[in-house]
Amino acid sequence: MPDGTSSDTVVRGSGAYAGAIREFTGLFGSDRVVRDPLRLLAYGTDASFYRLIPQVVVKVESEAEVLAVLAACRRDGLPVTFRAAGTSLSGQAVSDSVLMMLGEKWDRVTVEKAGALVRLQPGVLGADANRRLASHARKIGPDPASIDSAKIGGIAANNSSGMCCGTSDNSYKTLVSMRLLLADGTLVDTGDADSVARFRTSHRDLLGKLDELGRATRADETLARRIRDKFAIKNTTGYSINALVDFEDPLEILQHLMIGSEGTLGFIAEITYRTVPEHAHKASALLLFPDIGEACRAVALLKATPVAAVELMDRPALRSVEDKPGMPAAIRGLGDGVTALLVEVRGEDAAELNARISQVSAVLGGVETLAPAAFTSDPDEFGKLWKIRKGLFPAVGAVRRAGTTVIIEDVAFRIADLAAATLDLQTLFEKHGYHEAIIFGHALDGNLHFVFTQDFAIDAEVERYAAFMDDVCKLVVDKYDGSLKAEHGTGRNMAPFVEMEWGRDAYRLMRSIKDLLDPDGILNPGVIICDDPQAHLKDLKPLPKADPLVDTCIECGFCERMCPSAGLTLTPRQRIVGWREISHLSDTGTDPEREAGLRTLYDYQGLETCAACGLCATACPVGIETGLLTKALRGRRQSTLGHRIAGIAGRHFGGALAAARFGLGAVALSNRTLGPAATRRLADYGRRISSGRLPKIGPALPGPASLPAAGQGDASGTPVIYLPSCANRTFGASPGAPETDAVPDRLVSLMVKAGYRPIFPDGLAGLCCGQAFESKGLDREADAKTAELAAAVIAVDDYGRIPVVMDASACTLRLKKMLAGRVTVLDSIEFLHDHAMPRLEVVAKQAEPVLVHVNCSAQRLGLGDKIVGLARACAETVVVPEGVGCCGFAGDKGFSTPELNDHALRRLPDAVPAGCEGGYSSNRTCEIGLSDHSGVPYRSIVYLVDRVTRRRP
Incomplete structure (x- = not known):
C-alpha cells in the first residue's frame, strides 16, 4: 500500500518525455533541465508526506518559458505541476511527470499607492513582501506560519491564511488583479484594460460558460446558501466556488477561482494585493482556563472585540513544551483539562493599544480563568509567550521515533461547536492510539491543527492511519459540517473527500470548472479532483533512518532559503532526502547499482558544495544543522593517512601555517590543480600572503593575584587576551584597500587606543581554535587544537576573569561552543560594540557609502544588529545587500570550489551603491570572495571603527 500509484496518474514510459526534454534542453539549456536521479529524488519531496519522483524538472524564469513548457506538455499529453517553495503540506507540489520550478527571477515586488497595493511575482517570499511594505506600516493579508519560507505563488494558489488574517484578509479577499496563464497558452492581465479587452474577445465562449455557471449557481438558492455557509468559516477544501456567488463579472469569477486552485486551473504569474495595516504597538497575554469549554466560551466573547489573534492550545500541547528552555513556569504542573488561549491585541499607537486591552479585559471578566489576564507589551516578555505556540509543532517532531513522520492536519468548525469538536478529536486520538497527538489552532476562526506521528513503512500502520482519517472526516463533515481543510489546501491528502464534504451538486460544479479550464487534464492531476478513493494512501513518503544528526x-523546507547552494546543487532538505535514500539502499541492499550512482552524485552535490555554514539550523523547526552531517560524512571519508597528516599538521601548526603561506603562493602560479577562478583568486592573494604576519608578542601577564578587579584597568590598560585567527595571520590586507597592515596589527592598535592592554598566550604561532580541522570532518584533531588553545589561555588567566577576543566570527562561534562556562569569549564585533566604542568617540563619519556583510557565523552568534550598528555609527550610509546571506566561501572552498562562492554572491554586484568606499565584515576568507564579486575591497569592521574614532577624553 505505501508504494502504490494513484489511479489518476497515467502510466507513461520515459520515452514519452524524450521529445519534450529535448525541447526544454534546447530552449533553456541543460543547467535548467534536471534529469540526474539524485536531484529528481530531491525534487520529488515537498513538506507533505507524499513522494512522486518527476521524469524531469524544468526551471523557468519568465512567462514565455512557462508558456513554452505548457505548449510541449499539451502537445505530448504530459501532466505538469507548478512548484514555488515546496512548503505545502497536502501533496500539491509533487509530480511523477513534469515538475515546473520557479527560477530566481520571479522576485519582483512593486509597492503602489503608498503601500496600499503591492504587485508580487510568485517567487517572492511572503516575509520579503512584508519587509518591502514595512516602511508604509502595511503588510499582505495572508500570514501563514511558513511566511518566512513560503512564496507568493504557493500562498495564493493554496489560499493560505494564518493566525490573524482569518477569512477577511486572505488572498481571496485581498486580491485586486493578477497576470494569469491558462492551460491553452493564453496570458491575461486582469489589471490591464487592453489585455482584458482582448481576452473578452478571444475567450468569449469560456467567459460565457463561467457566466452561465455563476447565474445558475446564484439562482439555486439551496446551493448558493450552502456555498456562503461553507465559506463563512475557513475552508480550502475544493475550489473557491464562492466566486460564483460573490461576483457577476466572469473575469472576476475566473481570477478568484485561481485562488486556492493549487495549480490545477492555471499559473499565477503575478498578483496584486490590497494590503492591510501592520500596527507597531502590540501586547499579548496567556490565559489559562480550567477546561476546554470555558476557553471556547471566552473565544466566542473575544470574537466581538478588537483582538488580532487568539491561539488555542490544549493540555497535551502545553505539556509537550513545558520543560523546554525559556518556557514560562505558569504552564507547568497544570490539571489535565486545562486549556490555554494566547491573545494578541494591536494598535496604531499606545493609546489605542491600551484602550483595546481594556476592552478585551472587560469581556474576560465574564469567564473563569485560573489567573487574571496580564497583558504585556514588552517584546522580550510577549516573545516568550509566543515561543510556546511556535514550539508546539517542533516539539512533536523532535521526539518522534526515527523512521516516522509528523503529520499536521487542519480542520475548521463554527465557534459554537469548537469545544465539543476538540473533545471529540481527543477521543479519536485515544481510540486509534495516537497518544502523542496535540491540538492547537486559530481559535477565532474555529481552525484547529492537530499533530501526530505516523509510520508509513508498515501496512498495518497505514491501515491505522486510514481508519483514523475516515473517522476524522465523518466527525468533521457528518457531525459538525465543518471544513476538512481550513488553510493547508486540498492536495492529494483530501482530494478523495471533497465530494463527501461538499455534496454531489457542489462537487459536480467543481468538476465542470476543472473541465472548462483544463480540458486536457494536464494541470496537476490527482489534486483537488480525484476519482480514486484510496489516493490519500498511495505514494506515501518513506522517512527511513539515515543518521541521528x-x-x-x-522535510518542511524552511531551511532552503538560508542555504548558499540552493539552486546550484542541493538544499539542506534535499541533502537529507538524498542521504536517507542512500542509507536505506545501503541498509537493505536492494539496489546496489542505484546506491553507487547516488553516492557518486552525492559526493559533489551533497558534500563538496555544502558550505556547512549552519544557517539552516536557524530556520529549522527542530534545530537541525545539516552541515554537521556534511562534516561527519567528510570525516568518514578521511583515510587513516589523512587523519595522520592532520594530526602532524596540528602538532606542528606554526610550521604548517608558514608552509600554507608558501603553498598558496606556489599554487597561484599553476592552473593544473584548480580551476581558473580559484587560480585567479590565489594569484591575487598569493602576492600579498607574505604580508600576513603575527603581531609582536607582548610580555606575559603577572600572576592571578595581581590582576586588577573586573572592569578596571591599571596604568597600562585593561587586560584582554587576544587570539588572532589563522586566516588573519596568513593573509595580508585586502587588495584595493588603502590599508596595508594586517587585521591583528590594526586591532592591537585600536585596543590600545580604547585603553585596553592586549595579551597573547605563549606559543601563539602554533595555536588554532580547531575550526579548520572541523570543517573537514576531522573532529578528533579539531578538539585537540581547541584543548591546546584553552590550556594556553588558562595558563595566562586561570581564574577566567580576562575576556578572550577573537577576530574571526567563525572561530568565535566554535570557541563559544567548546569553551562555554570556562572562559568568556568575545567576537571582535562584540568587543568593539560593547566595550571599545563606549571609550571612543567618532571624529567624523565616513561620508562615502559602505557595505556590510553579516557572515553566517555572525548571524548565528546574533551579532547582525551590532555589526550594522557599528557601521552606522561610523558611516553616513550603510547598505546591507538583500538576498546575500552566507557568502559560500566556507573556509577554503572559495578556492577549491569557487562556483559555490560565485553562486552565493550572484546578487551582490547589483547591490553595490554608487561611490561605495568598500565593504566590512568579520571573517577574512569571506572578505576575499566578497571583494572579488563586488569590485570593492571588503575587510574587517575593525578598520572602519579605527579610522573614524579617537579615544574619548
Whole structure:
C-alpha cells in the first residue's frame, strides 16, 4: 500500500518525455533541465508526506518559458505541476511527470499607492513582501506560519491564511488583479484594460460558460446558501466556488477561482494585493482556563472585540513544551483539562493599544480563568509567550521515533461547536492510539491543527492511519459540517473527500470548472479532483533512518532559503532526502547499482558544495544543522593517512601555517590543480600572503593575584587576551584597500587606543581554535587544537576573569561552543560594540557609502544588529545587500570550489551603491570572495571603527 500509484496518474514510459526534454534542453539549456536521479529524488519531496519522483524538472524564469513548457506538455499529453517553495503540506507540489520550478527571477515586488497595493511575482517570499511594505506600516493579508519560507505563488494558489488574517484578509479577499496563464497558452492581465479587452474577445465562449455557471449557481438558492455557509468559516477544501456567488463579472469569477486552485486551473504569474495595516504597538497575554469549554466560551466573547489573534492550545500541547528552555513556569504542573488561549491585541499607537486591552479585559471578566489576564507589551516578555505556540509543532517532531513522520492536519468548525469538536478529536486520538497527538489552532476562526506521528513503512500502520482519517472526516463533515481543510489546501491528502464534504451538486460544479479550464487534464492531476478513493494512501513518503544528526528532519523546507547552494546543487532538505535514500539502499541492499550512482552524485552535490555554514539550523523547526552531517560524512571519508597528516599538521601548526603561506603562493602560479577562478583568486592573494604576519608578542601577564578587579584597568590598560585567527595571520590586507597592515596589527592598535592592554598566550604561532580541522570532518584533531588553545589561555588567566577576543566570527562561534562556562569569549564585533566604542568617540563619519556583510557565523552568534550598528555609527550610509546571506566561501572552498562562492554572491554586484568606499565584515576568507564579486575591497569592521574614532577624553 505505501508504494502504490494513484489511479489518476497515467502510466507513461520515459520515452514519452524524450521529445519534450529535448525541447526544454534546447530552449533553456541543460543547467535548467534536471534529469540526474539524485536531484529528481530531491525534487520529488515537498513538506507533505507524499513522494512522486518527476521524469524531469524544468526551471523557468519568465512567462514565455512557462508558456513554452505548457505548449510541449499539451502537445505530448504530459501532466505538469507548478512548484514555488515546496512548503505545502497536502501533496500539491509533487509530480511523477513534469515538475515546473520557479527560477530566481520571479522576485519582483512593486509597492503602489503608498503601500496600499503591492504587485508580487510568485517567487517572492511572503516575509520579503512584508519587509518591502514595512516602511508604509502595511503588510499582505495572508500570514501563514511558513511566511518566512513560503512564496507568493504557493500562498495564493493554496489560499493560505494564518493566525490573524482569518477569512477577511486572505488572498481571496485581498486580491485586486493578477497576470494569469491558462492551460491553452493564453496570458491575461486582469489589471490591464487592453489585455482584458482582448481576452473578452478571444475567450468569449469560456467567459460565457463561467457566466452561465455563476447565474445558475446564484439562482439555486439551496446551493448558493450552502456555498456562503461553507465559506463563512475557513475552508480550502475544493475550489473557491464562492466566486460564483460573490461576483457577476466572469473575469472576476475566473481570477478568484485561481485562488486556492493549487495549480490545477492555471499559473499565477503575478498578483496584486490590497494590503492591510501592520500596527507597531502590540501586547499579548496567556490565559489559562480550567477546561476546554470555558476557553471556547471566552473565544466566542473575544470574537466581538478588537483582538488580532487568539491561539488555542490544549493540555497535551502545553505539556509537550513545558520543560523546554525559556518556557514560562505558569504552564507547568497544570490539571489535565486545562486549556490555554494566547491573545494578541494591536494598535496604531499606545493609546489605542491600551484602550483595546481594556476592552478585551472587560469581556474576560465574564469567564473563569485560573489567573487574571496580564497583558504585556514588552517584546522580550510577549516573545516568550509566543515561543510556546511556535514550539508546539517542533516539539512533536523532535521526539518522534526515527523512521516516522509528523503529520499536521487542519480542520475548521463554527465557534459554537469548537469545544465539543476538540473533545471529540481527543477521543479519536485515544481510540486509534495516537497518544502523542496535540491540538492547537486559530481559535477565532474555529481552525484547529492537530499533530501526530505516523509510520508509513508498515501496512498495518497505514491501515491505522486510514481508519483514523475516515473517522476524522465523518466527525468533521457528518457531525459538525465543518471544513476538512481550513488553510493547508486540498492536495492529494483530501482530494478523495471533497465530494463527501461538499455534496454531489457542489462537487459536480467543481468538476465542470476543472473541465472548462483544463480540458486536457494536464494541470496537476490527482489534486483537488480525484476519482480514486484510496489516493490519500498511495505514494506515501518513506522517512527511513539515515543518521541521528538529521533523523528528526520533517522535510518542511524552511531551511532552503538560508542555504548558499540552493539552486546550484542541493538544499539542506534535499541533502537529507538524498542521504536517507542512500542509507536505506545501503541498509537493505536492494539496489546496489542505484546506491553507487547516488553516492557518486552525492559526493559533489551533497558534500563538496555544502558550505556547512549552519544557517539552516536557524530556520529549522527542530534545530537541525545539516552541515554537521556534511562534516561527519567528510570525516568518514578521511583515510587513516589523512587523519595522520592532520594530526602532524596540528602538532606542528606554526610550521604548517608558514608552509600554507608558501603553498598558496606556489599554487597561484599553476592552473593544473584548480580551476581558473580559484587560480585567479590565489594569484591575487598569493602576492600579498607574505604580508600576513603575527603581531609582536607582548610580555606575559603577572600572576592571578595581581590582576586588577573586573572592569578596571591599571596604568597600562585593561587586560584582554587576544587570539588572532589563522586566516588573519596568513593573509595580508585586502587588495584595493588603502590599508596595508594586517587585521591583528590594526586591532592591537585600536585596543590600545580604547585603553585596553592586549595579551597573547605563549606559543601563539602554533595555536588554532580547531575550526579548520572541523570543517573537514576531522573532529578528533579539531578538539585537540581547541584543548591546546584553552590550556594556553588558562595558563595566562586561570581564574577566567580576562575576556578572550577573537577576530574571526567563525572561530568565535566554535570557541563559544567548546569553551562555554570556562572562559568568556568575545567576537571582535562584540568587543568593539560593547566595550571599545563606549571609550571612543567618532571624529567624523565616513561620508562615502559602505557595505556590510553579516557572515553566517555572525548571524548565528546574533551579532547582525551590532555589526550594522557599528557601521552606522561610523558611516553616513550603510547598505546591507538583500538576498546575500552566507557568502559560500566556507573556509577554503572559495578556492577549491569557487562556483559555490560565485553562486552565493550572484546578487551582490547589483547591490553595490554608487561611490561605495568598500565593504566590512568579520571573517577574512569571506572578505576575499566578497571583494572579488563586488569590485570593492571588503575587510574587517575593525578598520572602519579605527579610522573614524579617537579615544574619548
